[in-house]
Amino acid sequence: MTRKAAATNPFPDSRLVFDPAALGLKEYPREFFQSDTVRVARQIIGAWFARRHQGRWYGARIVETEAYLGCTDPAAHSWRGRRTPRVEPMYLEGGHLYVFFVYGMHHCANVVTRQAGIPEAVLLRAAEGPHGAPGRLMSGPGRLCAALGITAAMSGQDLLSGGDLRLFRGGGRPQIGVSERVGVGYAGEAAGWLLRFFDKNSSAVSGPRI
DNA sequence: CACATGATCGCCT
DNA sequence: GGCGATCATGTGG
Numbered sequence: 681m682t683r684k685a686a687a688t689n690p691f692p693d694s695r696l697v698f699d700p701a702a703l704g705l706k707e708y709p710r711e712f713f714q715s716d717t718v719r720v721a722r723q724i725i726g727a728w729f730a731r732r733h734q735g736r737w738y739g740a741r742i743v744e745t746e747a748y749l750g751c752t753d754p755a756a757h758s759w760r761g762r763r764t765p766r767v768e769p770m771y772l773e774g775g776h777l778y779v780f781f782v783y784g785m786h787h788c789a790n791v792v793t794r795q796a797g798i799p800e801a802v803l804l805r806a807a808e809g810p811h812g813a814p815g816r817l818m819s820g821p822g823r824l825c826a827a828l829g830i831t832a833a834m835s836g837q838d839l840l841s842g843g844d845l846r847l848f849r850g851g852g853r854p855q856i857g858v859s860e861r862v863g864v865g866y867a868g869e870a871a872g873w874l875l876r877f878f879d880k881n882s883s884a885v886s887g888p889r890i
Numbered sequence: 891c892a893c894a895t896g897a898t899c900g901c902c903t
Numbered sequence: 904g905g906c907g908a909t910c911a912t913g914t915g916g
Contacts, residue, residue: 746897755897766912784909786898803897822898832911863897 691829693817696738698810700730705848710840713774717793717800720774721747722877724791726850729804731828733844738828740807740818741850743882746861747875748790750800755867758799769836770799777845779825779835786822789830791839791847805862805876808884820886855880862887 705728713720722745730739748756750770757767757780769778773796779789790801807818807827818824825831839847857880865871878885 748897757897762913764913780897781911782896783898784896784911788897790897805897820898861897866896 691827692733692736692738693827695811695814695817696740696809696827697736698728698730698739700728700737700739700846700848707840707846707848708775710773710775713791713793713840714795715774715793717747717749717802718875720791720793721745721802721875722856724802724847724850725856725877725879726852726854728810728848728850729789729807729824729828730846730848731830731844732846733829739810739848740824740828741810742804742807743854744804744806744876744878744885744887746803746805746877748801748803749875750794750798753800753867753873754870755861755864755873756799756801761799763799766835767799770801771797772836772838775838775840777834777837777839779830779832781832782822787825787830787832788821789825806878806882806884806886808882813882813884816884819884854882857885859887 727742728739730737750758751761758770774793776792778792778801789804793800805821807824818827857878858874859876861876
């Protein structure tokens with residue numbers, strides 16, 4: 681017997697339409713993404729991940745991230761310098777997008793950090809919409825990608841080349857919570873590293889708020 | 891070629 | 904809290 685397919689958040693979703701120009705949102709300079717990965721993971725809490733589609737911008741205010749520290753991080757796809765077609769975008773210079781497919785049904789979006797050849801990245805785990813928080817729409821990396829229609833075909837795109845995928849700086853100074861990363865129990869000691877960051881005041885954060 | 895598994899989610903108990 | 908869906912990817916023969 682077949683089971684009901686997992687519910688998907690259709691893209692485009694009109695609740696996510698917004699106007700970065702009207703809001704005066706600015707983009708980050710390249711150097712920002714080339715700096716320390718943990719710093720980027722913290723700093724982009726409150727930033728806007730945006731996608732342009734048929735003339736409209738769809739936006740997600742990032743409220744939860746995780747840092748993946750490349751060759752020396754057992755939880756990272758690039759651990760020990762692994763270099764395969766899937767992971768290749770992680771080796772691009774900071775500011776590119778790395779998207780992968782997991783569990784046969786979900787996509788996860790990452791912002792690549794550091795210089796070209798240093799495969800580190802920040803996983804986007806949760807976001808809230810521009811017109812308030814539409815419940816659990818983007819609470820979790822899979823739902824976040826579903827809501828914005830992010831697929832592996834977009835992996836390797838540059839967020840700083842004036843294209844349809846961008847990251848804008850957010851306003852304010854969110855209160856940042858810190859914890860272990862989610863779902864990396866297989867990574868041994870690295871499972872305990874405090875590399876997950878979230879907006880303490882957001883109801884869209886996906887996992888434990890400890 | 892064959893097989894094991896995962897940076898998740900939703901439904902079940 | 905547990906489990907199954909479902910398949911691209913990586914690894915090994």
